[in-house]
Amino acid sequence: MTIDLSTTLGTLELSSPVLTASGCAASGKELDSFFDITEIGGIVTKSIMQEPRSGRATPRMVETPSGMLNSIGLQGPGVDEFIEHDLAWLQSRGVQTIVSIAGNTAEEFVRLARRLHTHPAVAALEINISCPNVSNRGLVFACQPQSASEVVGQVRRAVGNGTMLFAKLTPDVTDIVEIARSVRVSGADGVSLINTLLGMSISSATLKPTLGGITGGLSGPAIRPVAVRCVYQIHQAFPDYPIIGMGGIRSGEDAMEFIAAGASAVSIGTATFGDPLAPIRIQHELGQELERHNFDSLREAIGVAHG
């Protein structure tokens, strides 16, 4: 029996719930030499900014128990080059593409959204208001309901109602449901949960911070329980609100946890670093998991952990 893996995120139809996570697949090209990227649900591209950006100094990563810390700092070519090369390539490959955008100010998000939302290759925009690798914590918009809502609201007004918008949230807040409520009211069609957690490592050799950026974002299986909790809480508060779940997924069983908690799609992030085939493998394993639990389709399984 073939399980129907198709899913919807608002008006966005996906053949499979498995996506790549922003920052863990670049723009898909490198992974396409390991597996056919059109066979998964879609690609979420690395957050793009208006201008080219060098990122932070090295060392940019350190492995931690069942995870890693990174302080990459949004290195990227800037939106012009992104459109010319990456987006053009994604369009030629015919893969569902969710473009992640990042800015230092609400105005920068607006400029990026204006530039990108009418591009034929863009199926949706993910508004990354939660990257921990910025020099000023005050710029993590998703830490406060008001600043989160301001960015999302301005982007919504700029792009009109035709573009799907997802807000990417951080778990580093007292009450993530409050933040979700604010972006929902301001016009986000759904949320991406979760970004990395702010963390730090001190070198046992030098007794100084291991990362060039001093602090970094923690990802990998170590954060999965936090991510599942966030998905569960937000699905409970807003049962029909689309959620893309992510955080330490490295098997179909892990992905199933997120679906049961209320995610309509999942993103594969850090697992891809250790296993370039992870997205396609997890998609296959998720099908097996659904079959094991006697579901005919993915949709039936969304949110089953509740009630």
Added chain:
Amino acid sequence: MPEQHLATILANKREGAYHRLVLSAPSIAKDVKVGQFATISVGGQNSGMILRRAFSIHNITTDSAQGQMMELIVSPHGPGTKWIAEQSPGKTLDVVSPLGKGFPLPKSPVNCLLIGGGYGSAPLVFLAKELKKRNCSVDFILGASTSEKLFDTMNAKRESRFYEVYTQDGSHGRRGMVTDSLADMIQKANTNVIYTCGPMPMLQAITEIATFHGVITQCAVEESMACGIGVCMTCVLPVRDESGVTRMVRSCLEGPVFRGDYVRFDEVGSIPEDCIGAPRQSQ
């Protein structure tokens, strides 16, 4: 194109401070270029060590019984590399290879000097053989902190016209560093190009001396990397292009071999102010 495959361990032998790992590699062996690398996952399927370890490819060999094989040199210094060193023949490893660009090879016969620091010498005898096929002359300088940490000295000596070896403690060869007699070697051997692999300070010191003497260096760098396939952006370093513009480039994809005079060694570990996309002064 790189691929992910399960490779059987055919041999795992200790050599000094290192382990020589011989892996079955039928599908990728023909595509390997000298200077490329392979990554291995460690600790088994549910390991808490989630990232691969990277190794430069030491050699590709063929034997009638085993077919094509890939040899890697492992320095067991952390939990992941120690796990690999403990795996016995017959077991399988999850390998991604070949990765990176490898050493550019000269089109005409030139005089080549190969310099390895520690297990940085791992790809150099393989390289020497490729250079000799192109009628290049090959000279070697090897160095390490102590004799145990030298690798492949006998084979390097066999391939060499001029050969020197250094240890910092004097336990093998001359006491000192590979750079001690580099200027003399360049003149004596009439060196045109230096190929080198080893720690970053060594690559920098070699490049400075070589550049002063008008010799091009090709340096294989070692940067910590999460993915090895170009998607994570952690293994970057500041490198100039031919027009002089500096970018933070991925050592896994654009490297691991770079022209030494293009690498901004002084600024590895920082972002040069004139780098594309560098933070503005006001920030």
